[in-house]
Amino acid sequence: MTSTPKRVPIPANGVDYRGKIVLAPMVRSGELPSRLLALKYGADLVWGPETIDKALVGACRRVNPRNGTIEFTRVPSNGGRKEKATQESIIYRLDPVREKGKLIFQIGTASPELAVQAASLVAGDVAGIDVNSGCPKPFSTSGGMGAALLRTPDKLVAILEALVKEVGTPHQIGISVKIRILETPELTETLVKRLVATGITGLTVHCRTTPMRPRERAIRDQLRMIREICHDAGIACVMNGDVTSRDEALALMQEYGVDGAMIATSAEANSSCFRSEADGGLLPWRDVVHDYLRFCIESENRFGNTKYLLNILIPGKDKEFKEAKNAKCYADYCHMLHFDDLIADARRADEILNLSHKSITNPPPGDDARSKAVENAMAHNESARAASGAPRSKHVSPAVSGVGPIRTKSIPKSRTEEKTPVEVDVSIQAPQNPELTV
Numbered sequence: 001m002t003s004t005p006k007r008v009p010i011p012a013n014g015v016d017y018r019g020k021i022v023l024a025p026m027v028r029s030g031e032l033p034s035r036l037l038a039l040k041y042g043a044d045l046v047w048g049p050e051t052i053d054k055a056l057v058g059a060c061r062r063v064n065p066r067n068g069t070i071e072f073t074r075v076p077s078n079g080g081r082k083e084k085a086t087q088e089s090i091i092y093r094l095d096p097v098r099e100k101g102k103l104i105f106q107i108g109t110a111s112p113e114l115a116v117q118a119a120s121l122v123a124g125d126v127a128g129i130d131v132n133s134g135c136p137k138p139f140s141t142s143g144g145m146g147a148a149l150l151r152t153p154d155k156l157v158a159i160l161e162a163l164v165k166e167v168g169t170p171h172q173i174g175i176s177v178k179i180r181i182l183e184t185p186e187l188t189e190t191l192v193k194r195l196v197a198t199g200i201t202g203l204t205v206h207c208r209t210t211p212m213r214p215r216e217r218a219i220r221d222q223l224r225m226i227r228e229i230c231h232d233a234g235i236a237c238v239m240n241g242d243v244t245s246r247d248e249a250l251a252l253m254q255e256y257g258v259d260g261a262m263i264a265t266s267a268e269a270n271s272s273c274f275r276s277e278a279d280g281g282l283l284p285w286r287d288v289v290h291d292y293l294r295f296c297i298e299s300e301n302r303f304g305n306t307k308y309l310l311n312i313l314i315p316g317k318d319k320e321f322k323e324a325k326n327a328k329c330y331a332d333y334c335h336m337l338h339f340d341d342l343i344a345d346a347r348r349a350d351e352i353l354n355l356s357h358k359s360i361t362n363p364p365p366g367d368d369a370r371s372k373a374v375e376n377a378m379a380h381n382e383s384a385r386a387a388s389g390a391p392r393s394k395h396v397s398p399a400v401s402g403v404g405p406i407r408t409k410s411i412p413k414s415r416t417e418e419k420t421p422v423e424v425d426v427s428i429q430a431p432q433n434p435e436l437t438v
């Protein structure tokens, strides 16, 4: 008789990593539009980009009235300079509808207290909190975060235990950790045995050691041992490293007996890798770029971030790559790539993001006449104002000026707020833009 395998219970608002093929956490490449793209193509869960605890503590949660996304924002400290920065920045953005039950928030931390403070802010809006214990970059390790935690297991254990007790339990979500393998199986074994005893529900292992470059082949010979330890503790084990597609992920999960697989660089290059061959497999880059741009425009994604990923998504050898590199706003991209169906929304997003004046593409025929008419009307306003002695009007972006207060009744509440009211910033105002609603 075979005994039923042990399984830790998955909290009511959490998610089981078993049987899942997921999008990896990726700074820059893992913002909201990429996550929506991966979900559209069949990713079962998505990890957000690592967010440092200190960046989130003190942030304000608000709902973007134009598209229903939830934004965590703060005014930057301005690096100790005298003049105060006034432009608030968006630290994290999520879609409470399309990412519901599928989004794992990854935190960069070296402190149980800060980890709890930061994770508590987002816990009501996500399906799990993951601790980054694998990033080898100096910005992470110099602060004792990321892969540095592999060398300070007491601290890592304390962080996970604090998160389980003070965030996971009250919010009923799972806590997990993403590690790298250590130099020897014995070292990895000792570490994993401690981690699975902290109350976590999942562990992802990036099958490379900390000094290994991303180009070096993943090493999978410790995987079965790690899986065994996870399974003995009833915890889901997710593999990562050189997994390139859904079909390959399923085969590897079978081969190594792990519960899930995580894809990073292959999804960054073309996230239709989450489609199985039976569903049509990889899509041509133009289809992917069209979907990606649509999600970016809807989400009002930071243009620099969009550009970064488009430079990866559009093949370098393609003639459109060279042209598109010069794009200065969303409408430019849509013109250059002939995505006429997106141009109207792109222009609205450009207005909101204050990019319109940078456009290097000509407005389409018909718009010339309209913009002339608008210019004339504005000139008329200005001369009428001058004649009456009124002060000159300033040109402001609709993101700042808006057209009236947002409706607070329709603001999606986090699960926490449904029980206890928390402060919601309703200070931003909405330009009329119904097409961009989710």
Ligand SMILES: Cc1cc2nc3c(=O)[nH]c(=O)nc-3n(C[C@H](O)[C@H](O)[C@H](O)COP(=O)(O)O)c2cc1C
Pocket (backbone or CB within 6 Å): 024, 025, 026, 027, 028, 029, 048, 049, 050, 106, 132, 133, 134, 135, 178, 206, 214, 240, 241, 242, 243, 262, 263, 264, 265, 266, 268
């Ligand atoms: C652009 C980029 C950003 C990344 N950012 C993160 C991150 O925020 N957190 C993390 O744990 N790993 C991060 N990683 C590592 C990946 O999540 C993954 O572990 C690694 O790329 C190996 O998977 P792959 O072989 O499928 O690429 C990043 C990787 C890339 C390429």
